[in-house]
Amino acid sequence: MEHRLDLLENAIDSLKEALEKYQDGERKGLSSYKFAILHFSHFFELLFKHYVTKSHPLLIYKNPFSRKIDKENTIGLWDAVQFLRNEGMEISKDFNNDLVWIKKLRNDIEHYKFELNAVEVNQTLGRLIRATNEFNDEHGIIDVTKYLGGRHLQIYNELGDEYTTKLYSSRIEAKDESDDGDGHYCDWCGESNVAAKKGDKLHCKLCEEITQLIECSICQESFSEEEVRVWNDDHPPHVDHICDYCYDKIMNM
Numbered sequence: 001m002e003h004r005l006d007l008l009e010n011a012i013d014s015l016k017e018a019l020e021k022y023q024d025g026e027r028k029g030l031s032s033y034k035f036a037i038l039h040f041s042h043f044f045e046l047l048f049k050h051y052v053t054k055s056h057p058l059l060i061y062k063n064p065f066s067r068k069i070d071k072e073n074t075i076g077l078w079d080a081v082q083f084l085r086n087e088g089m090e091i092s093k094d095f096n097n098d099l100v101w102i103k104k105l106r107n108d109i110e111h112y113k114f115e116l117n118a119v120e121v122n123q124t125l126g127r128l129i130r131a132t133n134e135f136n137d138e139h140g141i142i143d144v145t146k147y148l149g150g151r152h153l154q155i156y157n158e159l160g161d162e163y164t165t166k167l168y169s170s171r172i173e174a175k176d177e178s179d180d181g182d183g184h185y186c187d188w189c190g191e192s193n194v195a196a197k198k199g200d201k202l203h204c205k206l207c208e209e210i211t212q213l214i215e216c217s218i219c220q221e222s223f224s225e226e227e228v229r230v231w232n233d234d235h236p237p238h239v240d241h242i243c244d245y246c247y248d249k250i251m252n253m
Helices: 007-028 029-051 079-085 093-109 116-140 151-175 244-251
Strands: 195-198 200-203 210-211 227-230 242-243
Touching: 007 029, 007 116, 007 151, 029 079, 029 093, 029 116, 079 093, 093 116, 093 200, 116 151, 151 200, 227 244, 242 244
Parallel strands: none
Antiparallel strands: 195 200, 200 210, 227 242
16 A cells, blocks of 8 residues: 655645644644644645745755755755745745744754643634735635635634634724824734734733833834844943844944
């Protein structure tokens, strides 16, 4: 007996396994969710490799000029993403952050320790499904739903629809509740316009995390910790910070 799958078939097979493990998690607990993340990450890597092969099948190999092509290593996810960028396909910041998140979590699961909860899995898979659909709608490469049916398609659509509805509501709430009347990017869940600015904090209406804001000593605008750097620490405990934009502007003067 032989079991053969081409690249796309292998990707869809992993997606189906991910959806089944997600459904199992609702009955059997978090151990099944762990495998849902692993299978979903595998699906994404194979799907992006498939996108590359649409330009030419040999581009999946790191060295497409090798005389022993069948022994060559294949490209990774980030190679495939960069190839698509070089071809002019836009990978949104949110989508890229989602890919970074799930790849890191997969690596932690496989090689180290990790933390996971049911809500986080639901939001992550829903977000990634939405991003997959939007990417395919924009570039018209492959409609994943055409390769699913029955309960697989039902779970896939339910996850995507549920997340899309919650995202829409969160953006409205964030704008209504924000001091400046605008929604803001959340570093925790990686979504745009979902956090309300309240004083010196961002309150995400989607993942419910709170981000401390730090004022830039040059432009007096507020930024998250990841967007500033220490500018003057000569007089502790007071420390001045500067945003990346002001830092680059000063350094390039």
